[in-house]
Amino acid sequence: MTQAMTSVRARKLAWTTVPGSTGLVRLAAGLFVMATIALAPVPVFAGDSEPTAVAGQGEALAQTPQVAASGPIAIAVHGGAGGVAREALSEERRVAVNAALRQALAVGHAVLADGGSSVDAVAATVVVLEESPYFNAGKGAVFNADGDNELDAAIMDGATRNAGAVAALRRVRNPVLLARAVMDESPHVFMIGSGAERFAREQGLELVNPRWFRTDDSWSRFQQARRQQAAIAQPLPDEAYYGTVGAVALDRNGHVAAATSTGGMTMKRYGRVGDVPVIGAGTWADADCAVSATGWGEFFIRTAAAHEICSRVRLAGQSLSEAADGVVMDEIPALGGSGGVIAIDSQGNLVMPYSSISMFRGSIDAGGTVRTAIWAEDES
Numbered sequence: 001m002t003q004a005m006t007s008v009r010a011r012k013l014a015w016t017t018v019p020g021s022t023g024l025v026r027l028a029a030g031l032f033v034m035a036t037i038a039l040a041p042v043p044v045f046a047g048d049s050e051p052t053a054v055a056g057q058g059e060a061l062a063q064t065p066q067v068a069a070s071g072p073i074a075i076a077v078h079g080g081a082g083g084v085a086r087e088a089l090s091e092e093r094r095v096a097v098n099a100a101l102r103q104a105l106a107v108g109h110a111v112l113a114d115g116g117s118s119v120d121a122v123a124a125t126v127v128v129l130e131e132s133p134y135f136n137a138g139k140g141a142v143f144n145a146d147g148d149n150e151l152d153a154a155i156m157d158g159a160t161r162n163a164g165a166v167a168a169l170r171r172v173r174n175p176v177l178l179a180r181a182v183m184d185e186s187p188h189v190f191m192i193g194s195g196a197e198r199f200a201r202e203q204g205l206e207l208v209n210p211r212w213f214r215t216d217d218s219w220s221r222f223q224q225a226r227r228q229q230a231a232i233a234q235p236l237p238d239e240a241y242y243g244t245v246g247a248v249a250l251d252r253n254g255h256v257a258a259a260t261s262t263g264g265m266t267m268k269r270y271g272r273v274g275d276v277p278v279i280g281a282g283t284w285a286d287a288d289c290a291v292s293a294t295g296w297g298e299f300f301i302r303t304a305a306a307h308e309i310c311s312r313v314r315l316a317g318q319s320l321s322e323a324a325d326g327v328v329m330d331e332i333p334a335l336g337g338s339g340g341v342i343a344i345d346s347q348g349n350l351v352m353p354y355s356s357i358s359m360f361r362g363s364i365d366a367g368g369t370v371r372t373a374i375w376a377e378d379e380s
């Protein structure tokens with residue numbers, strides 16, 4: 001172990017309140033997240049684009065003296081970019097997807113409103129979406145060419161630039177929690193496959209039978225793709241549905257964070273790793289800017305998309321909106337790719353550009369307004 005690794009390890013261990021009990025701490029954190037999901041208020045669904053206010057949030061915080069910092073809070077989620085035409089999505093599924101996005105937003109926002117960190121908020125938010133069968137992450141993940149699920153995830157804390165990433169998981173129920181454990185409880189940034197799963201077990205994270213990830217919907221999409229002989233080497237059909245999930249958040253201390261989780265792309269080759277766990281490609285956070293991406297991952301890797309957006313803000317003086325549009329609407333399509341991002345800055349600005357037909361997305365802005373949308377016209 002190098003000296004740098006030793007000091008990182010020492011600092012990380014110092015955060016663990018009970019030495020030697022990291023597994024229990026991790027298990028407790030997982031249970032806390034599950035309890036938070038169960039207890040979080042779900043804002044009443046009011047249509048894709050209708051804003052609704054978070055009741056009493058400002059007053060509640062004003063009466064909570066133990067919350068030291070008092071900056072604005074904001075959060076955004078995505079449930080994947082893709083080619084979902086309005087007529088191809090049943091009303092039942094549209095309502096269910098929007099309810100899941102709102103539930104995820106409510107959980108993450110509750111963490112922020114309680115004075116929690118942006119990194120805690122994005123982790124809790126992504127767990128909700130991994131647990132939902134409607135997205136390509138955790139339960140509901142797409143299948144590779146062998147008919148297996150291989151899951152990737154990452155998380156990054158902008159305040160410290162600590163990051164954790166995992167790839168090619170087959171048994172970890174909540175990949176984002178393992179990415180978090182890699183960040184907090186190891187000297188590493190990126191762990192893959194069986195070694196990562198061994199670490200998950202050591203950390204007390206839940207491992208499941210691989211069949212747990214399978215849903216009727218994801219399996220039938222796989223069968224259809226197999227019939228069409230769709231392969232990652234060929235251009236994706238317009239109706240491709242990516243479905244990755246992600247979150248970005250700003251906490252009361254002005255710190256931003258990002259997390260992303262995915263099953264990758266249907267019919268990907270065994271062992272293929274996309275952009276999601278590649279820090280700087282599908283997931284990035286620094287002192288002022290955080291990005292979570294979704295789309296055709298190879299193009300997000302080749303453009304270092306998430307890092308490129310934040311670099312344009314930091315070094316080229318572009319607004320968050322200009323920077324995100326430049327990468328998502330120009331640079332990636334110019335190479336033949338497509339997809340979208342959610343991005344936030346330390347002032348609470350939120351942008352969610354995408355070049356595909358649809359992107360499941362939602363936000364609670366600094367004013368407390370809740371929005372969800374799937375297509376462009378949902379915002380008009």
Ligand code: ASP
Pocket residue numbers: 080081136241242243244262263264265273274275276282293294295296297298
């Ligand atoms: N970006 C993901 C990947 O290429 C797919 C997605 O966004 O749905 O693995």
